Amino acid sequence: DIHLTQSPSFLSASVGDRVTITCRSSQGISNYLAWYQQKPGKAPNLLIYAASVLESGVPSRFSGSGSGTDFTLTISSLQPEDFATYFCQQLTAYPSRPVTFGQGTRLDIK
């Protein structure tokens, strides 16, 4: 199975900062990657799919990039509501294949 490793696992930042989270795949996955945001006590919420496509309604300060094995999620100017945990997910064109998630990156207020 493909393994996804996120870095860092924890990140402290201030409102207005630019932050970048990385997701590395153990195998090349083209652009088959999604990013989710999760707030305490809530279900994850889709931010980005196909590595760089912003989901409808997601603020433009969020962006994604990458292809193959290395991917990044960038928040250009942190807002108070962005402090949350972020997960990457490997996508697949084949529903019979396992789905994997990164271990998560917790973003806290400095």
Added chain:
Amino acid sequence: QVQLVQSGAEVKKPGASVRLSCQASGYTFINHYIHWVRQAPGQGLEWLGIINPNGGDTTYAQKFQDRVIMTRDTSTSTVHMELTSLRSDDTAVYYCARAGQWQVLYHWGQGALVTVSS
């Protein structure tokens, strides 16, 4: 709008089974796969498996292959997930999620806490 409404919290003893439900609305039920994902307290997301509501085909994570059963009821647009031989480390919030193309998880249920304790 798309909604996935899950059944409520459960408390089970080790060795027991739990059956969770996920009722879909706001779209054509058979047109989208449903995934089950769990999250232990303070931990990350763990995939349990997927069911195709159109026909009922399933694929399970290898780790749960012997303990999980996913079914669907098209008359009520509901997917069920049963996990057997529960252990304390099965304590988690269990989510169902509706997939789109490439298994992007666009919509999630509210989650159901399963607590396994003697």
